[in-house]
Amino acid sequence: MTAYTDLVNRLVRELAKLPGIGPRSAERIVFHILKVDSEYARNLASLLVQVKQHSFFCKECHHLSESEICHICRDPGRDQKIICVVEESKDIIALEKTGAHKGLYHVLLGALSPLDGIGPRELRIQDLLRRIREKNIREVILATNSNTEGETTALYLLKILKPLGVSVTRIAKGIPVGSNLEFADQATLGQALTARVPFA
Ligand SMILES: [Zn+2]
Structure with missing residues (x-):
């Protein structure tokens, strides 16, 4: 892993922090991303940011939600x-x-x-x-x-x-x-x- 560029090493290290992904899987993911077209990488990066910006844990029940109170807590039925x-x-x-x-x-x-x-x-x-x-x-x-x-x-x-x-x-x-x-x-x-x- 030490022979890669600094950027690649950094990405491998960050991915390896994700649950269920060790250093070897992280390396595989990085090389996969390097091989696919740039459009895919751009979409993936943008999606990560969007998910983080537009997803909340419901204030009432902590269910993942696109609003402060989830659709289940809001449902009067x-x-x-x-x-x-x-x-x-x-x-x-x-x-x-x-x-x-x-x-x-x-x-x-x-x-x-x-x-x-x-x-x-x-x-x-x-x-x-x-x-x-x-x-x-x-x-x-x-x-x-x-x-x-x-x-x-x-x-x-x-x-x-x-x-x-x-x-x-x-x-x-x-x-x-x-x-x-x-x-x-x-x-x-x-x-x-x-x-x-x-x-x-
Ligand atoms: Zn809720």
Whole structure:
């Protein structure tokens, strides 16, 4: 890597910081970009800037949105008393495809993972508590992943939500243990949501 030009080295280093991309993949991407026409590179660069300028995390639920409040939070047709808690925006997309949830969402922006230094304060948990109190939420559905981090997060949330007197449910089993929601097929995910059970 040391033999490349300074600019190439810098781009490789920056790309290698992206999740899931190590130095070798970063190098492959850079050489791919060098080979394709300039138009593609220009569009890609401009798109990166535009996405960053025009995408927000919804002020209410932290779902990725093109406006300050996302289309789900703005939708008066949704049940305002039920909140489904997920780890990431992509989980909302998976759950919305099932059509099984008519309430609101709350994105934690991650899951508890002490080994990676992610504790309750790194997640959007305080915001969730505020929403539950202010909006008199009736039910909280915990739809975190069924891997260790997701289960740990669900148990933690149960502990702090119980004193609030809100009903807490967990999406039913059927999502393979250890897997992410986004990879579950629609039917399984929809059923897991409909057949949710009280979490205690
Ligand atoms: Zn929202």
